[in-house]
């Protein structure tokens with residue numbers, strides 16, 4: 001059944017899904033790899049659309065696959081599909097440019113985090129609504145982390161208690177994300193990094209283990225298991 005988005009919602013979700021996914025091994029672009037028989041992107045969009053505050057979803061697809069992605073997502077939810085760029089940042093900028101007037105909160109969410117629960121979308125959006133300009137979901141780092149040199153010799157041990165692993169969706173007041181992308185120089189791996197460069201404070205909310213990023217074959221196997229267990 002096609003999900004309905006909320007016409008009175010205040011949240012637009014941008015989904016960069018134009019990456020090749022080289023680390024998953026050869027095959028289709030990562031967002032189109034199958035999990036439980038459906039593309040990762042379908043899982044991700046279905047969960048985003050189930051979040052009650054979501055007004056708009058814009059997907060940045062591989063340029064060659066825009067029509068196929070539109071057809072694939074039409075039965076899932078009413079989404080806008082635009083061609084992505086060569087870098088993740090360019091894909092996010094293309095999706096941001098397609099957000100209609102209205103939503104004041106913009107979330108950026110990787111298609112690769114296909115099992116992210118709708119509750120995490122809502123909690124990030126709620127923190128922005130409550131007055132934070134930029135919000136990221138995080139988990140504590142469980143491993144000990146070392147800094148090494150080019151020869152793999154340990155330079156030192158980082159204080160784990162002060163580290164966080166960062167997930168998506170990352171949430172922003174719309175004007176802040178727009179300003180960050182206009183000012184963007186070097187490509188960064190996340191949008192909060194662009195906002196930090198503007199000097200805007202970025203705040204954390206608890207992340208979710210289900211929001212794992214499906215990057216390597218092991219992650220896909222884990223996600224298959226989680227999906228089969230009801231995630």
Ligand code: C5P
Pocket residue numbers: 015016017018019020021030031060084085086087088089091092109110111112189215
């Ligand atoms: O490559 P990485 O795993 O960091 O990609 C994170 C997300 O950014 C993925 O959902 C991927 O599809 C997306 N991406 C994109 N456009 C690119 C590169 C990556 O939309 N040119």
